[in-house]
Amino acid sequence: MSTILFSKSFLHKITTIIRNFWWTGIQEDNPTNPIPFRSWDDICQSKDNGGLGIRDHEVVNKSLIIQAAYNIATEKSPILTAVLKSKYFSNKSFWTANNKGPRSIFWSSIMQVKKELHNNVIFQIQAGNSIWSSPWCPIWEDIHNHLLLPVTTNPLPSIVSDLWLPHSHNWDNNLLMQTFDNTAVNEITKLHSVPNNNQDILRWKLANNGSCTTKAIYNHLTSNQIINLPSQGSRSISSHTNQILKKSLENEKPHFYH
Template sequence: MSRNINIWGVRLSDTFRYHNHCEELEIINVCFADDLFIFARGDVEAARVIMDSLDEFKQVSGLVPSIPKSTAFFCNVMPHVKNAILSIMPFSKGKLPAKYLGVPLISSRLLNRDCKILVEKARNRIGDWKNKSLSFAGRLQLCKSVVSSMQVYWASVLIIPMGIVSDIQQLIRGFLWCNGDYKRGKAKVSWDDICLPKHEGGLGLRSLEVFNLALMTTHIWNIVSSKESLWVRWVHTYKLRGHTFWDIYLKADMSWGWRKLLQLRYLVRPFFWMQIGNGHKASLWHDMWSYQCPLSSYLSPRDITREGRTL
């Protein structure tokens, strides 16, 4: 990720205003591969600064932005302001929620209809295999290597609704046992046993729900270990605000994705241990630094305050 495309134009401008939750870290843009996202408040002056900076970038680098492929997205902007901005930015007007690399960019609750494309992809792929004469071992291998991997990218960035997970697993079960649509009574072993490792008597298929949670814990690890990335710094600046990931309160007004991530804490908390160094990065109350921790599970904030300590 980068944020140096038009930062100088912003610093020299007296009229540019940062988008909410971007000012402290001076986040102007995010780059991924050859794609560029630029964030700003929905006003004419901000649009003018952005276009001037893009023109300067074109003159300095010799690279020309692809205007026909560029899109402007608006949220809570008056219609006359939109028109004024689009007269400065000759971009097409996009609709929210937007998708990037096939994944919806939303902060609200992820619904089944947002993920139906995953079920359709699995159904189409399995439909291509139905007419082929495949052994049970062949069907098992296809389920392992192809169908179970189709939703990995989604599962690494979002918690997939259980309805979608159930639909995909139903397709896998039908193909595995019936070489087509699942029929009651055809399954020889329960699905939970099928998903066990082979050395435990299963067939080694992934449980999509468990695998989804496992992928999401990598984000928790990045936050707790303070990995050097723009997203982690943004989380610490605007989400945690001096708190640790373990002691921040769960609130109803939090975004759906952030709330879901916080709800995983009870699953992963026992496996995150703090190695004591100089003590500056360890929380006496909330971190796991001995087998009796975290101490906050034994002592209430009132107990700690009564003893003259602070959280």
């Protein structure tokens, strides 16, 4: 689940097996077809929303691959990152690597989720990373198009810290206006840096602490899948019953892949 982005049809088959086992268990003699008393989508809702918190395997799979991509981008697995870099992006950064040419199924899976990762992370600027090959600002991918050419008064900056005033973490506005157009200057000056010399940190924007965990990714991917259960009918659940379920489960520790 953490190395291959499986097809939807394959994951659907797994879900079908789990769903059937959930409703029928093991039947050795005279097996019968399962009778689902609740919608599987209802059961997969969070406990706070009246479900049982059973994980959606397709989303779990994607969350684990995004987590793997994050680990490569931040070099949390140095040996793996070094091997992949030498093979797939030796002259580029992870963020500018493409999905062309022969590739392993693992690398292909990483490339499929890279856009999702890119859309939900942001660099916490500290030391100042590569200005050209890392998503340090909203317009980093086409920042070359915002250069004022020819740049004759100053050499082109190679890292973010080259755009700061000497011995500080404050933007050199004069240098910015001599180097970039107004659109780029406005975007860059909106950014704030942490005044220390540690390496820039890639943060998950949707987590309060900025930590990119599989659980945080899963919560984001399922945030648009929340189903409000009806107050009447076979699928309804009263607020009183929901509170009882929450109370009975609040001391349980949920199991999750990390």
